[in-house]
Structures are given as C-alpha cells and as structure tokens.
Amino acid sequence: MLGDDLLHKPILTEREKRSYLRDTLGISILQTTAAANHYSGRSGISVTPELDLVLFEAIGRRENTRPSLISSARAIEAYRNYDQGGFSNIIDETEHYSNLKGSNKFSTTRVGIVAGCPHYGDGYIQKWAALAGESVEIALDERGNRTKGMNQDFGSFGNQILWGMRENEVLQAVLRFGRDSGGAIVYVHTAALPQWVERSKIVDRSQIQPWSDGMVDILQTIRKLDGDEWRTNDIADQIDLSGTQTNTNLNTLHDLGYLCKRTVGRGEMWSDKNLAEISTYGYVRFNDAAPVTG
Incomplete structure (x- = not known):
C-alpha cells in the first residue's frame, strides 16, 4: 500500500x-x-x-x-x-x-x-535523499576539501544513492x-x-603512454631516411632533440618491437623491424592479472 x-x-x-x-x-x-x-x-x-x-x-x-x-x-x-x-x-x-x-x-x-x-552532481543525490526524508552532504577530507573520485563520500545513506547512480x-x-x-x-x-x-x-595510469612530440618527430624522420640502417645522429641532426634524447626514444621503439638495433663501435645502428604496424597514438603495457573483486 x-x-x-x-x-x-x-x-x-x-x-x-x-x-x-x-x-x-x-x-x-x-x-x-x-x-x-x-x-x-x-x-x-x-x-x-x-x-x-x-x-x-x-x-x-x-x-x-x-x-x-x-x-x-x-x-x-x-x-x-x-x-x-x-x-x-x-x-x-x-x-x-x-x-x-x-x-x-x-x-x-x-x-x-x-x-x-x-x-549527476551533488544535487541529484541530495534530491533523492530528501525524498526519503534524509539530509546528506558530501564529506570533507583531512585538509577540509571535498572528497573526490572513488573517495567521494556522502555518508551511509547518501552513498547508497551514489553507488546506484x-x-x-x-x-x-x-x-x-x-x-x-x-x-x-x-x-x-x-x-x-x-x-x-x-x-x-x-x-x-603509468602504463598508458602517448607518443611524445619528440617521438612523433623521430617516426616522421625515419620514414624519410634513405637506406636500410641509420645511426642515432642521422635522426637527431634533423629534429629538435639531443642525441641522448633521440637514443632514448629509439630504444623505446626497440623494446616495443618496432626497430632492430646492433652495436657498431661506440654507437648503434637502427633498422626497421615492424614500423608498418606501429600504433598511432602511443603504447600500453598490459598486465596478466587474475580476477579479483573490489
């Protein structure tokens, strides 16, 4: 009734x-x-x-x-x-x-x-709480700031509405x-x-890495280079990165399986291994994780 x-x-x-x-x-x-x-x-x-x-x-x-x-x-x-x-x-x-x-x-x-x-905002939670005869407010953290994200807290009754929403x-x-x-x-x-x-x-979050502007420049430069192999300086000389920065980015591409590397004297020679399959926006390192709750 x-x-x-x-x-x-x-x-x-x-x-x-x-x-x-x-x-x-x-x-x-x-x-x-x-x-x-x-x-x-x-x-x-x-x-x-x-x-x-x-x-x-x-x-x-x-x-x-x-x-x-x-x-x-x-x-x-x-x-x-x-x-x-x-x-x-x-x-x-x-x-x-x-x-x-x-x-x-x-x-x-x-x-x-x-x-x-x-x-839908605090007002949504407060409205439904009021209809149930309850008053709710968002809790503050130890610094006096609103709780945010997964730590957002409206109290025991308000949280039931939050979780439903x-x-x-x-x-x-x-x-x-x-x-x-x-x-x-x-x-x-x-x-x-x-x-x-x-x-x-x-x-x-740390495993999601967009390509930096420097990496984009490196990839564009590699596609324009003649020959099957290139030294680090062949690339660094054409972009606004130091040899060390260029080498770091090239090693990233090597670790991800896009470039081959061989040592010649005190430097490295780089060649295409799988650049045709390179991703557009960046790279993600996925974990092998067992299912859990919470």
Whole structure:
C-alpha cells in the first residue's frame, strides 16, 4: 500500500552473482584504471582523449577487432573532436549512458569498452535523499576539501544513492554487450563497479603512454631516411632533440618491437623491424592479472 515501507532482500549471494556474470552470461571484465573518471555533467571536463585513445587503440590491437564504446555523450564528442578520422578507425559503434535503457545495440558485440562513469552532481543525490526524508552532504577530507573520485563520500545513506547512480549504471552498461548469450570481453575504464563484481586489473595510469612530440618527430624522420640502417645522429641532426634524447626514444621503439638495433663501435645502428604496424597514438603495457573483486 502507498506509504508502507518496502523491504528489499537480494535473491542471489554475491558469489552466485559473480558466477552468473562469468559462467551464464560469459562476461569477462578487464579494469583499466583505478580512477572513477566522472565523464558526465560538469565533470565531463575531466575527459582525457589524449590518453583514452591510446588505450582504445591498444585494446583493438590486443583483441584484433574494433571494439564498441559506451561512455557519456560529452566524452564521445571529445574523442571525435580530438581526432575525428582516427577515432572512427579504432572504434566501431558508440552509445552514451543516457540512451541505454532497453537497448540491444551491442547484443552481438564481443569486445566492448565502457569509458568513465555517470555522475549527476551533488544535487541529484541530495534530491533523492530528501525524498526519503534524509539530509546528506558530501564529506570533507583531512585538509577540509571535498572528497573526490572513488573517495567521494556522502555518508551511509547518501552513498547508497551514489553507488546506484554510478557503480550500478556502469555495470548495466557492461551488460549491454554480448546479450545474445555469446558473451563478451568488456574493458572498463573506471573503477566504479560494485564491490562484488569480479574484474582483472590489467592497466594503471603509468602504463598508458602517448607518443611524445619528440617521438612523433623521430617516426616522421625515419620514414624519410634513405637506406636500410641509420645511426642515432642521422635522426637527431634533423629534429629538435639531443642525441641522448633521440637514443632514448629509439630504444623505446626497440623494446616495443618496432626497430632492430646492433652495436657498431661506440654507437648503434637502427633498422626497421615492424614500423608498418606501429600504433598511432602511443603504447600500453598490459598486465596478466587474475580476477579479483573490489
């Protein structure tokens, strides 16, 4: 009856829910950041296309396919504005959080990305708390600043609303992929998942490296050089980098498998090993990580 309190009791245990995601739905979740990445509303200004496109391209190469993407409308716009042609080359279909309800757009998609999480602001949380007869305020940290990101804290009642708005919506986005019972691998570029959800943490921020301007200059110079081998100074003399800086970048390309190197006297000779396959935006070092929760 109207006015009566409803008692919510979960049917499945957390272990059973994990088993359902993994074994019944065939969903494998790979987490690629320890940050919340609030990519909607006013927080949309925190979108980092110069890093995210490096990750998206690396995911596509790792899975040998163009993944589809779910994010905020503002984030998707930022990615397109950063590099319209490049974004279309590495991402298949896109959809934003606000347009997911009832959607089967990605029902047969086997590789997906969920980038960032929704956050509708303090007012949203306070409004729903007020409707329940509760007053909530965001907690402050030890320096008197607002708690942020995954440390954001609205108190025990307010956090239930926060997690419903954020963590639960991210999980719903994950479940858009592979809905035909064929399963999916979903890369989640936010830490905002319910605690019970099993995920493999395969990347942190330090492992996502966009190409520097110096590296871009080196790659452009190499493509113009004559001959099959080059000395470090053959490249350094044509760009605004020292020989040491140039050598450091060339060693990075060697370590990543794009160049061959041999020592001649006190210097190195460089040659093409796999430059035709070099990524556009940078590189990512993925971890082999076992699934964990929380």
